[in-house]
Amino acid sequence: xxxxxxxxxxxxxxxxxxxxxxxxxxxxxxxxxxxxxxxxxxxxxxxxxxxxxxxxxxxxxxxxxxxxxxxxxxxxxxxxxxxxxxxxxxxxxxxxxxxxxxxxxxxxxxxxxxxxxxxxxxxxxxxxxxxxxxxxxxxxxxxxxxxxxxxxxxxxxxxxxxxxxxxxxxxxxxxxxxxxxxxxxxxxxxxxxxxxxxxxxxxxxxxxxxxxxxxxxxxxxxxxxxxxxxxxxxxxxxxxxxxxxxxxxxxxxxxxxxxxxxxxxxxxxxxxxxxxxxxxxxxxxxxxxxxxxxxxxxxxxxxxxxxxxxxxxxxxxxxxxxx
Amino acid sequence: xxxxxxxxxxxxxxxxxxxxxxxxxxxxxxxxxxxxxxxxxxxxxxxxxxxxxxxxxxxxxxxxxxxxxxxxxxxxxxxxxxxxxxxxxxxxxxxxxxxxxxxxxxxxxxxxxxxxxxxxxxxxxxxxxxxxxxxxxxxxxxxxxxxxxxxxxxxxxxxxxxxxxxxxxxxxxxxxxxxxxxxxxxxxxxxxxxxxxxxxxxxxxxxxxxxxxxxxxxxxxxxxxxxxxxxxxxxxxxxxxxxxxxxxxxxxxxxxxxxxxxxxxxxxxxxxxxxxxxxxxxxxxxxxxxxxxxxxxxxxxxxxxxxxxxxxxxxxxxxxxxxxxxxxxxx
Numbered sequence: 001x002x003x004x005x006x007x008x009x010x011x012x013x014x015x016x017x018x019x020x021x022x023x024x025x026x027x028x029x030x031x032x033x034x035x036x037x038x039x040x041x042x043x044x045x046x047x048x049x050x051x052x053x054x055x056x057x058x059x060x061x062x063x064x065x066x067x068x069x070x071x072x073x074x075x076x077x078x079x080x081x082x083x084x085x086x087x088x089x090x091x092x093x094x095x096x097x098x099x100x101x102x103x104x105x106x107x108x109x110x111x112x113x114x115x116x117x118x119x120x121x122x123x124x125x126x127x128x129x130x131x132x133x134x135x136x137x138x139x140x141x142x143x144x145x146x147x148x149x150x151x152x153x154x155x156x157x158x159x160x161x162x163x164x165x166x167x168x169x170x171x172x173x174x175x176x177x178x179x180x181x182x183x184x185x186x187x188x189x190x191x192x193x194x195x196x197x198x199x200x201x202x203x204x205x206x207x208x209x210x211x212x213x214x215x216x217x218x219x220x221x222x223x224x225x226x227x228x229x230x231x232x233x234x235x236x237x238x239x240x241x242x243x244x245x246x247x248x249x250x251x252x253x254x255x256x257x258x259x260x261x262x263x264x265x266x267x268x269x270x271x272x273x274x275x276x277x278x279x280x281x282x283x284x285x286x287x288x289x290x291x292x293x294x295x296x297x298x299x300x301x302x303x304x305x306x307x308x309x310x311x312x313x314x315x316x317x318x319x320x321x322x323x
Numbered sequence: 324x325x326x327x328x329x330x331x332x333x334x335x336x337x338x339x340x341x342x343x344x345x346x347x348x349x350x351x352x353x354x355x356x357x358x359x360x361x362x363x364x365x366x367x368x369x370x371x372x373x374x375x376x377x378x379x380x381x382x383x384x385x386x387x388x389x390x391x392x393x394x395x396x397x398x399x400x401x402x403x404x405x406x407x408x409x410x411x412x413x414x415x416x417x418x419x420x421x422x423x424x425x426x427x428x429x430x431x432x433x434x435x436x437x438x439x440x441x442x443x444x445x446x447x448x449x450x451x452x453x454x455x456x457x458x459x460x461x462x463x464x465x466x467x468x469x470x471x472x473x474x475x476x477x478x479x480x481x482x483x484x485x486x487x488x489x490x491x492x493x494x495x496x497x498x499x500x501x502x503x504x505x506x507x508x509x510x511x512x513x514x515x516x517x518x519x520x521x522x523x524x525x526x527x528x529x530x531x532x533x534x535x536x537x538x539x540x541x542x543x544x545x546x547x548x549x550x551x552x553x554x555x556x557x558x559x560x561x562x563x564x565x566x567x568x569x570x571x572x573x574x575x576x577x578x579x580x581x582x583x584x585x586x587x588x589x590x591x592x593x594x595x596x597x598x599x600x601x602x603x604x605x606x607x608x609x610x611x612x613x614x615x616x617x618x619x620x621x622x623x624x625x626x627x628x629x630x631x632x633x634x635x636x637x638x639x640x641x642x643x644x645x646x647x648x649x650x651x652x653x654x
Contacts, residue, residue: 023459049458055491060447060484067451067468070436072459091481095444101642102427103437104420108644140642140649163644192647238647276654 006177009149010038010116010170012186013156014076018046021074024160027052027061028078028114036080036116038170058084062091062113069111070099074160077111082118082130085167093139096165112159113167118145119210119259120295120302121172129295129302133169133208134260137237137269142166142191144235147212149179151234154189162191171259173210194240196247200229203253203319206244206270207232211257211307218312226320236266244270245278253319254284257307262288282322287311334603337538339612340375341596344395346620347404348569351394351411351425355573359628360411364425367395369536369568372596373501374399376541377469377561380549386434386452386468388445391426392501392567393438396471402430404619405626414630421633422641434466442506443479446470446498450489450558453496465495465553472499475506477515477522486558490526493557497548498523500560501535503567504591508582523560535563536594539603566591 004012018024025046026039032053034040043051054061058079065075079085085092092113099107119131136143142164146152152170159166197212198219205228207215212232219228231247233240248254254274258267267286274284287307295302348368354360367374374395378387381400389396394411398404402418410417411425418430429437436452439445453468460466476482477500489496506514520530529551533544541563548559568591570576583591601609639649 055484055487057484057487059481060450060488063444063447063481064451064454064485064488067436067448067453068455069451070431070448071452071455073455090441090444091447094441095439095448099437100644101639102419102423103429103431103641104417104422105641105644106419106429106431107437110644142643142647164647238649241650273654 001180002183003178004149004181004183006149006152006170006175007037007116009153010114010156011040011042013153014039015042015045017157017160018042018050023072024074024076025050025052026076026078027054027065029054029056029080031078036078038114038116039078058088059091062088063095065111066091066096066099066109069109070107074110075112076114076160078114078116080117081128082115082132083127085115085132092165092167093136093141097139097141100164108163109165110163111165112156113165114156114170115168116170117172117175118169119171119173120306122299122302123297125297126294131169131171131259133167133236134265136167137266138264140237142235143169143237144191145169145171145209146234147174147197147209147232149177150181150186151189153186155191155234157188158191161188166191169209171209174213177213189234192235192238192240194231194233194235194243196229197232198228198230200227200251202227202251203255203316204229204231204244204247204251205312205316206254206256208236208258208266211259214309214312215257218309218316222313222316226316228316241273244274248274248278248280252279252281254280255312255315255319256284256286257312258286258288259307260288261293262291282319285315285319287315334539334600335608335612337375337379337542338600338604338609339616340379340399341371341538341600342612342616343404343619344371344374344398345597346616347398347408347623348394350620350624351408352569352573354412354624360425361413362424363573364394364411365392365572366569367392369592369596370501370503370565371395372538372541372600373499373535373563373565376538377499377545379542380545381467381469384434384466386436386449386456386466388436388449388468388470389438390445390471390473391438391440391442392473393428394425397428397430397435397438400435401433402428402435405623408623408627409630412627413632414627415633416626416630420641443472443476443482445472446482446485447488450485450494450496454492454494457495465555467549467552468496470496470498471501473506474500474502474504474511474515474519476500477519483522486523486526486528489558490528493555495552495555497545497552497559497561498528500562501565502562503565505567505571505582507571508580519562520560528558528560530560530562532562532564535565536596536599538596538600568592
């Protein structure tokens, strides 16, 4: 067994997929040096034709990647900061994502957008701290948010092999994760399939990305008073509704911890779907960023707007007390 | 010299393309008025010389990206007028199976990577496609991509970024600006600081500006640019001065917005690419082509209106290339 970091897992998946398929290549800002640490070492292994530094022209290099994907290549576009997804929303949501339908199935756009460091990393303030996975789930772009090193490897590999655009959000809060893994056992994780990170019988906590770790910690803290099941969807779109339904059959209670703004965030969708279609014995609850949150700079303010373990704890307790 | 020497040597072939686009557009406007085409179109009438001339300089394996005013480009690249008309009328036999319509007509088998509803969006896509096609083609001759856009697009940041990327990476792409003088209703004088060609030369891209009303002038200008791109000299830029004879969009036929004076329109329409190219043919030859085009267009309309409409059950078919079917809007 080997200790593998989340960041190294992403880099390993990239290297393995580039070895496996010569049409896979990486482009983005400072990817040759590997400023984000994910692409470090790829230049030496695969050369400058497959590890391409771009000027600071996110909109053009995003659609450039789409053009190469239309011809059969499999680009992996790295964005250093999550807010660049706002700048390139037109190129992803309105161009890459719509080609298949608008051409009546003639075109496929197998492009992967990788954001290594989404969400708050403390002290990066308003324009570097968003975690906009719900936005892409809303428009229907396949979206994954891995929580563990093995899933970071497996979901990135699947994203690259998928024939549709996929956005891979690697939360800043998860990049430091390390796990003892069997490197030979690393393999693609299918899109749209969640996992029960911790079995339980009283309440299901749906946690995304770095909040899986928080949910596991809270579940452990509360183990003497409540049996918490932690469900990690891994892919937020398409969501594993069958997996969630099966969990709620066991528990009948639901709490979501979601690092999105509250209105129209993933948590809202999970609660709505569970309320419409699944077994619930008490009203579901969610822990999110506030409505319309812009993360302020000062550390205490930044933390104050992120979902916390304390909020999750009291929310679980409230759901357990509900009639 | 050109990819299609038969067309270059044969004024009749160029005339036929211009005539085909003209009649296609006129019949399409009829179908907008009769309600068979929903949502209207952006007519290409008056600008046909550009699509005809530029596409005559291309090889079958070359690529294009087009615009919201894209029927002419798609037809000139060889799309079947019948399947094109079926697409405009929302039929399952359409190029895009009725999923794209006027603004997204595409035929990837012909290298038509799609008309595009966002102004300036095609430039970076074309650059990427040309870069990838050359790379995937190995040692064979480069496949050239042409990105068509209007004068409005030269103020779009993403297009200027695409110029930079294409020049840096010596991508075999030819940027073709159809300068018809108006971005919807805004004149070039009120919209473009500096010159259109200056946009390209600022990035070291050779730029040529020509009369876009004469198909042979356009072809003569486009052919060396296409071959320069193919030879590895990097991106090229062609500005074609033209005039849109009809509305920005057929919506204008009812709304009648006033932004061009009658004198302006009359002057703009005084040079018609159909007449310019037609004058190079005998009346008899011209009549033969006109009659043949009439049959093609009549057949296209008949095919379109006789074709089945797609089933609403399949409205989201093709949304995901992987075949994933999303949840319906009601549970």
